[in-house]
Amino acid sequence: MMRLTTSDGEHAVLHDLGGHGTPLLLTHGNGLNAGMWATVVPHLQDTFRCWGLDFRGHGASRPQHDGMSVDRGRFTDEVLAAVNALGGEPVLAAGHSLGAACLLMAELRQPGTYRGLYLYEPVLVPEGFPRPDSEHALVVASRRRRIRFATVDEAYERFMSKPPFSLCQPEAVRAYVELGTYPSGDDAVRLSCSGDTEARIYESSVPMDYSTFSAITCPTVVARGDSPAQWNDIPPQMAQPIAEALGNGRLEAFAELSHFGPMENGERVAKSIRAHLEPLVAA
Template sequence: MSTSLKHLELGGIRWAYREQGQGPLVLMSHGTFLDHSLWDTLAEALSDRFRCVQLDLPGHGQSGFWPQGWGVADLVRLYPQLIAALGETQATLVGLSIGGAISLRVAAEHPECVNALVYMDAAVDAPGPAHLDNLKALAQQLGSLSDEKERAALFTAEPFQRLMHTPGWRDQNPQLAAHELQVQLSHPRAAYPLLAGVVASLNPMSQRLSEVRCPVLALWGADDPGAIWNDVIRNGLPSVSLHLVPNAGHHLPYDQPQQCVDLVSAFLDGIVKNS
């Protein structure tokens, strides 16, 4: 699959993205330490009827970043401009982890720009202090270590893998695991320490979920510790279809790609049919 990316300038930095297909815009946002390629399988499956744009979020992949740091609120303000820069007035947002958290807040604060939301493995509020401290320590190490093998060891360590994937995933999927690791090591070293601050900047949303009026598909890997947010999502969103996917962790599109394709395709086709 081609890795050639397009670029646009927004907010004083370059945004990189991959685009395929024609039709209603589907804007895809990945999680921390990942990149646009998380969505390759899903975008390819949707591209016969949707225009799929897979972002590299700031500080990831080929996108630029703000050296002074940035927060979720900064990105939420920019997403309507991003949709407009892509020549559209509305989009379906698909996001995992921090990408899902950003997309949820865009749907609440800019409802005119969002016709549907696919929300995957994303915390509703900021993680607890222990999680944030661990993430900050990891991000600082990734920024300070010049040796790639030492940085790779941080990503492949058991505690990190246990948070990201269902048990045994790396051994069962060596090629995909190698690709994911290559992506995780590819980001600008100066950006790594700043990425923990983006997660820490998440404003509380658990009491604001009723502001999200568009249809929502919420997907969780059953092995993702963040699945504790299931009941909050189920009870808080006015229009939500929620699925707990077996044998999947936090990186659901990697752990269970076909189930991800099937669930998202059915949801988006239903949105188009009912529009």
């Protein structure tokens, strides 16, 4: 586990998830952590050395200061810090939701960061789309989220009791909860990512000019879940326009998966990642 300190004193954490071969950087969605990839990684380890990034305020990276900045640029800083920690060469990377968006934003800032990208429903709201405010359903739900539990087991059972996590593989949810909780000192455990942090990240989204994506020419798959169980219709709705705007992108859709696809069927998503990124290993 590597601690990656950024210029404002906050930090991210890079986990060695194991495997052999070419480094593969994995990034997570808002409110999640590197544990979300638990059922994907075992199907990649014979080709890739997998590294999972916990953004500031998530997983093993708890906030260091009150009012921690959740500006998207800070998450992009952490992606680039992780790439540098892995040697600084163009890398292969796969991301989910917020993490997928930050991978793409890092390439915009520093062209040539990647040899190839796999983006599962990157949350990149185009110009002209309303951004989430304090009344948005996701923001309200985040701020209402329970963050204290008697034990890790209680937290796990709570998350597994209702969608979206009840639709996910238990091993993925367990890994997310174990990495995303810490002893609180009052005979309980707390979530590393508070409801307020998650809500502020939703509120921090900024409109993107999709025309700038044409400058991204590394081979990129934008994946989308087409399951009717979607919790938010914006990420899948944006997948095709993002893929079409990229300089070298294509869309891949999964009829049976939702926004939480990597946690719902790790083997299926790993197969898709391999099909795209493995041919680029020697590129």
